[in-house]
Amino acid sequence: MAQDVFDKYSDNSDVTYVSIKPKMFQMIAKMGINVDEPEAKAYMDMVKSITSFKTLVTDNTAISADITKWVKSRVGSLEELMQVKDEGTEVKFYVKEGKDSDHVKELLIFVNGIDKAMKGQGVEINGEVRKIQTVVVSLTGDIDLNEISKLTEKMNIPGGEHLEKKI
Numbered sequence: 001m002a003q004d005v006f007d008k009y010s011d012n013s014d015v016t017y018v019s020i021k022p023k024m025f026q027m028i029a030k031m032g033i034n035v036d037e038p039e040a041k042a043y044m045d046m047v048k049s050i051t052s053f054k055t056l057v058t059d060n061t062a063i064s065a066d067i068t069k070w071v072k073s074r075v076g077s078l079e080e081l082m083q084v085k086d087e088g089t090e091v092k093f094y095v096k097e098g099k100d101s102d103h104v105k106e107l108l109i110f111v112n113g114i115d116k117a118m119k120g121q122g123v124e125i126n127g128e129v130r131k132i133q134t135v136v137v138s139l140t141g142d143i144d145l146n147e148i149s150k151l152t153e154k155m156n157i158p159g160g161e162h163l164e165k166k167i
Helices: 005-009 022-030 038-049 061-077 145-154 160-166
Strands: 015-020 050-058 079-086 089-097 103-112 123-125 128-130 134-144
Touching (some): 005 015, 005 061, 022 050, 038 050, 038 134, 061 089, 061 103, 061 134, 134 145
Antiparallel strands (some): 015 050, 050 134, 079 089
């Protein structure tokens, strides 16, 4: 398989890169959640089940093309869960099946063309206003599909609001 785009672009100045390790998810799960509430317990259980979160955000056309190529190379090992096209923006959710039909080992979210939907407006990232063209997010672990929409909503992942309608 081609080099992992997360490794390839993690130090590139044209890319915003985020990688959250399992220890951080364990810490998040412990922060002020009342586990007596069923929704809070379900959210905490899901957060604990995540082993990796990585994302790349870029406005660089060449890097966007490379990310798109990498995602297409991964499609053979993943199943497309859903696709949303709106105002020139395309959002695709891919999964790798897990222990049963309700769980996945990996969730890959690919968003391309965000700049069209934002109509030229940028987003402030690390004190710098940048236009965003492409976002790719990879979540791995033992992820409950029934809880993914809640997670994408809390993480404010573009297109996440469409996922709840699909599941």
